[in-house]
Amino acid sequence: MFRxxxxxxxxxxxxxxxxxxxxxxxxxxxxxxxxxxxxxxxxSRENINDDExxxxxxxxxxxxxxxxxGNDRSRDVNIGLNLLTANTGSDESTVDDGLSMDMEDKxxxxxxxxLQEELKKMKIENHRLRDMLSQATNNFNSLQMQLVAVMRQxxxxxxxxxxxxxxxxxxxxxxRQELHTMVPRQFMDLGPSSGATEHEAEVSSEERTxxxxxxxxxLLESSNLRENGKRLLGRExxxxxSESNAWxxxxxxxxxxxxxxxNNNNGNGNVIDQSAAEATMRKARxxxxxxxxxxxxxxxxxWRKYGQKMAKGNPCPxxxxxxxxxxxxxxxxxxxxxxxxRSILITTYEGNHNxxxxxxxxxxxxxxxxxxxxxxxxxxxxxxxxxxPTNLLARAILPCSSSMATIxxxxxxxxxxxxxxxxxxxxxxNMTTNxxxxxxxxxxxxxxxxxxxxxxxxxxxxxxxSKFSGLQLPAQPLQIPATSSVSESVSAxxxxxxxxxxxxxxLAAAITSIMNGSSHQxxxxxxxxxxxxxxxxxxx
DNA sequence: CGCGTTTGACCCGCGC
DNA sequence: GCGCGGGTCAAACGCG
Numbered sequence: 001m002f003r004x005x006x007x008x009x010x011x012x013x014x015x016x017x018x019x020x021x022x023x024x025x026x027x028x029x030x031x032x033x034x035x036x037x038x039x040x041x042x043x044s045r046e047n048i049n050d051d052e053x054x055x056x057x058x059x060x061x062x063x064x065x066x067x068x069x070g071n072d073r074s075r076d077v078n079i080g081l082n083l084l085t086a087n088t089g090s091d092e093s094t095v096d097d098g099l100s101m102d103m104e105d106k107x108x109x110x111x112x113x114x115l116q117e118e119l120k121k122m123k124i125e126n127h128r129l130r131d132m133l134s135q136a137t138n139n140f141n142s143l144q145m146q147l148v149a150v151m152r153q154x155x156x157x158x159x160x161x162x163x164x165x166x167x168x169x170x171x172x173x174x175x176r177q178e179l180h181t182m183v184p185r186q187f188m189d190l191g192p193s194s195g196a197t198e199h200e201a202e203v204s205s206e207e208r209t210x211x212x213x214x215x216x217x218x219l220l221e222s223s224n225l226r227e228n229g230k231r232l233l234g235r236e237x238x239x240x241x242s243e244s245n246a247w248x249x250x251x252x253x254x255x256x257x258x259x260x261x262x263n264n265n266n267g268n269g270n271v272i273d274q275s276a277a278e279a280t281m282r283k284a285r286x287x288x289x290x291x292x293x294x295x296x297x298x299x300x301x302x303w304r305k306y307g308q309k310m311a312k313g314n315p316c317p318x319x320x321x322x323x324x325x326x327x328x329x330x331x332x333x334x335x336x337x338x339x340x341x342r343s344i345l346i347t348t349y350e351g352n353h354n355x356x357x358x359x360x361x362x363x364x365x366x367x368x369x370x371x372x373x374x375x376x377x378x379x380x381x382x383x384x385x386x387x388x389p390t391n392l393l394a395r396a397i398l399p400c401s402s403s404m405a406t407i408x409x410x411x412x413x414x415x416x417x418x419x420x421x422x423x424x425x426x427x428x429x430n431m432t433t434n435x436x437x438x439x440x441x442x443x444x445x446x447x448x449x450x451x452x453x454x455x456x457x458x459x460x461x462x463x464x465x466s467k468f469s470g471l472q473l474p475a476q477p478l479q480i481p482a483t484s485s486v487s488e489s490v491s492a493x494x495x496x497x498x499x500x501x502x503x504x505x506x507l508a509a510a511i512t513s514i515m516n517g518s519s520h521q522x523x524x525x526x527x528x529x530x531x532x533x534x535x536x537x538x539x540x
Numbered sequence: 541c542g543c544g545t546t547t548g549a550c551c552c553g554c555g556c
Numbered sequence: 557g558c559g560c561g562g563g564t565c566a567a568a569c570g571c572g
Binding site: 541546 | 563
């Protein structure tokens with residue numbers, strides 16, 4: 001079962017203890033407040049719709065609440081009796097005192113009927129609220145990404161303005177910036193590139209009603225300079241394509257440390273640092289390890305395979321995919337099975353979408369964007385910070401899940417690896433009990449494709465923490481799951497992070513805040529880590 | 541016929 | 557300079 005190590009469920013458990021008393025007339029109110037609890041929802045669903053899964057139900061009932069067990073008509077009446085009358089004591093009690101069996105049977109049936117009715121109402125309400133939440137979540141994700149991009153732009157505006165004024169190629173930069181402003185982009189494109197260009201930074205906020213994107217002119221320039229060869233000529237040469245090339249040839253970007261320094265060689269170290277940071281941003285990768293027999297995890301996007309290679313040290317080939325939802329979308333991903341355990345699917349994402357995404361794809365988009373932003377924010381001060389485990393993200397994630405989320409220091413690109421492969425029967429019991437993400441990943445209906453949304457939001461929260469680190473925010477992380485408003489959840493999550501450096505707690509809060517939406521998606525997936533292929537984009 | 545996959549060739553960066 | 561490995565291209569091929 002899914003249970004946060006943090007005391008998120010503490011108050012909830014108490015509330016349930018209140019609820020399990022049949023005479024408690026206020027339990028309905030508590031239930032409504034608790035509708036966003038995944039645990040409750042799951043228990044309710046299972047007891048209503050999945051009676052045949054006795055074994056599972058027993059486990060859930062035992063772990064969650066004995067009250068629900070009494071609701072199951074398929075169960076022995078005595079169980080319900082015990083639950084109704086003795087649930088404040090040991091929840092394992094099955095002893096029948098043998099007194100007034102008929103009376104208690106009737107009482108039990110009445111209680112069952114009442115509870116059943118209650119559950120029906122709750123289910124309807126839950127459905128309604130869930131729809132609302134998913135809608136709000138989508139809106140929230142969009143707005144959140146916009147906000148982060150705008151903040152990033154504002155952050156860099158000052159420094160970029162300063163160094164732009166000192167740059168000889170100032171006029172040229174303005175020219176390019178004007179060019180960029182004339183090419184509106186979807187707000188979805190916020191990635192690292194969004195607003196990360198010093199030239200764009202000069203554009204006033206009034207001019208930028210939308211988030212713009214594009215490779216930094218230095219990148220474009222250097223890229224084009226190097227790309228005078230046949231490769232660039234052989235392909236479409238739209239501005240997006242140039243941008244795409246900058247993305248699509250990440251291996252060329254490192255060179256721009258030198259080439260860009262040629263372009264912007266004004267002796268200003270900031271330029272180089274910033275360019276390096278941008279290059280870093282572009283190369284930032286998010287790697288997801290998940291157990292799946294499917295050839296590819298479904299992330300809501302459409303992919304086209306453009307290559308396959310045998311990687312050294314791995315008998316399984318590595319497949320290269322490119323996003324085909326837009327003509328020049330720079331996002332690419334690699335799919336490869338783990339050499340040690342071929343049931344583990346390693347999916348590595350790179351880049352940011354420059355086109356609108358369906359809600360299902362928002363998850364991965366927010367993850368890659370957030371991860372890239374996180375990596376950049378961690379590397380802005382120093383390159384060492386990026387690779388150093390004391391990096392903010394590393395410090396935040398590693399303590400609670402050293403094997404779940406790691407930042408690769410050896411890879412040529414900064415990579416966040418999310419390891420969702422630890423089985424519930426794994427070697428590290430602490431991992432399964434104390435790690436929110438692992439528990440999330442181990443849920444029976446877990447869909448690996450959903451996790452990025454969780455992590456993405458969590459990363460955003462963490463990122464914003466760094467930006468709001470100076471703010472004094474109220475500390476009430478435990479209230480996050482109970483909030484019915486997504487925005488409140490965001491505020492609470494931000495507050496949680498700001499007040500508590502323990503990222504695990506904040507991550508748990510973030511997970512919980514969107515758990516409802518995630519579970520909603522999970523309802524349509526099978527009960528293992530295999531990914532549903534309803535959108536038919538699982539090709540290969 | 542169009543679209544996606546396959547696969548060998550090619551390019552590039554990096555280490556020796 | 558050379559070889560290796562990762563990444564990409566593009567012609568050939570398959571499928572609906």
